Amino acid sequence: MPILRALLAAPLVLALLGLGTVPLPSEPHLTPAAAHLPRLVADGGAPTAALLARRTSSAPYDTYRSTGTGIRRADHFRAGSITKTFVATVVLQLVRERKLRLSDTVQRLLPGLVRGNGNDGRRITLRALLSHTSGLYDYTADLSAHPLSATAAVHVALAHRPTDAPGHYAYSNTNYAVLGLVVRRVTGHGYATEIRDRIITPLRLTGTSLPGARTTLPSPHGRGYTRDPADGHLRDVTALDPRTAGAAGELISTLDDLNRFYAALLGGRLLAPAQLKVLLNTRATHGVYGLGVYPQKLSCGVTVWGHNGHIAGGYVRTAATRDGGHTLTFRVDTDTLADSEALEATLLEAEFCDRPQNSRSS
Structure with a gap:
């Protein structure tokens, strides 16, 4: 996995114990990664965490889980480098x-x-x-x-x-x-306009936007925290000026929208086959990074594609199979997650390598 520098972490930065996993009553399916979600709070020190997993074939499901309070499926959050x-x-x-x-x-x-x-x-x-x-x-x-x-x-x-x-x-x-x-x-247009017209509107990503100079998040949203290096206390950094991130990381989105975007991208709805092939070509980086996405090969032989986003007040990761038929997005409401690489790998391994505990669709 490439080492990705946090956006806005320095100027605005850098735990509360969760209350357990909260399933939606209408979702009997337990996605494989859900059992490991509480570790992001208990071991990683995040105040709250959430994930949304979706599979469209071979025992399909669409499942949301959260750990901690004050985090919801519909929340808008800063997606950082997923931009x-x-x-x-x-x-x-x-x-x-x-x-x-x-x-x-x-x-x-x-x-x-x-x-x-x-x-x-x-x-x-x-x-x-x-x-x-x-x-x-x-x-x-x-x-x-x-x-x-x-x-x-x-x-x-x-x-x-x-x-x-x-x-x-x-x-x-x-x-x-x-x-x-x-x-x-x-x-002749800013990248935000082109992203809106070419991606957000056609895919109906109703929770996704590029805020420009707007410092607040759209409703509904939770809070974002950073840990003050001076005293170790969590500090609220929900409001920030995203212009420093710009085209490298200003995007605001939701769990549903990010899953939908990567499923559409890898499924060939946004790029012609020749351009999609180029997007996934990692020869120049010796397998580390494509063009705006990166691969991660799991122990079971599955390679997932996507990106992460690390910005003051939050961390988000989306990964998907090559055909876009199986996606996972998880997020925490802090930019400081202890043992983040190991915890992330655990979630990805569970979701894309383990068999579901229940094959029913939610």
């Missing part, structure tokens, strides 16, 4: 329409934007931006900077030398800040 999959989808649609080519350089599309201090837009292609092989410094790693626009974020990155030569994988939110500018340059 990148939406942006990558738009870019690949523009490639299909021949408005862009993956071999286009940043210099060609945005003349003069990326240059200086060892950075050279003539050597960075769209494919490199999408796959995090550009070498551009991650602007969110500069804890002294709080850029409120994509151009400002790029300028923060350019104050640093590249983290690596182009062609080597190094996750950087700057790549998607640049891609947001590319979308505007080519379409």
Whole structure:
């Protein structure tokens, strides 16, 4: 799994014990991952956690579970870097329409934007931006900077030398800040408009939005917490300025919408076969990352695709089978989750490798 830097965690950051798993009365099916959900609270230190699992074939089910209080299936939450999959989808649609080519350089599309201090837009292609092989410094790693626009974020990155030569994988939110500018340059509209028109509206993702400068979450929503490094206490960071995240992580969504989006994407409803193949191509990163999505191979041989989102006040992860027929999204209401990789792996292994405890559809 790639190491993904938290968006807004530094400027706005960095446990309460849950009350047990709360099933919906209408859902007799216990999805395999549900039994492990309480560990996100008991072992991970999250105040609350929730998951939504959906399978459309071979004993289908659609099951929601939560642990703790104050978290609901319909809640809106910040999805962080899952935004990148939406942006990558738009870019690949523009490639299909021949408005862009993956071999286009940043210099060609945005003349003069990326240059200086060892950075050279003539050597960075769209494919490199999408796959995090550009070498551009991650602007969110500069804890002294709080850029409120994509151009400002790029300028923060350019104050640093590249983290690596182009062609080597190094996750950087700057790549998607640049891609947001590319979308505007080519379409005449901001990436938020293109995502709305090309993805949100056609898929009827009624709980998904890109807030721009809006600091509040739509209703209904819970709270988001970060742990103060000075005293260890949880601090409410529900309201925040998402412009620092921008095209790298400003998305707001719901459990249902994220499952629906990844099922549609991997099921071929948003991209033509050629572009979907490119989306899932991980050769440039030696199997670590595709173009806005990444694979995770499980012990049973199943590989799931998706992305995670880590932003101040929350963490979310969506994973799906290659055909999109089986999806899982889980979330916690804090950006600080102890032993997060092991706990996440446990949920994914349970959901995609174990047999369900009940084969009935909910």
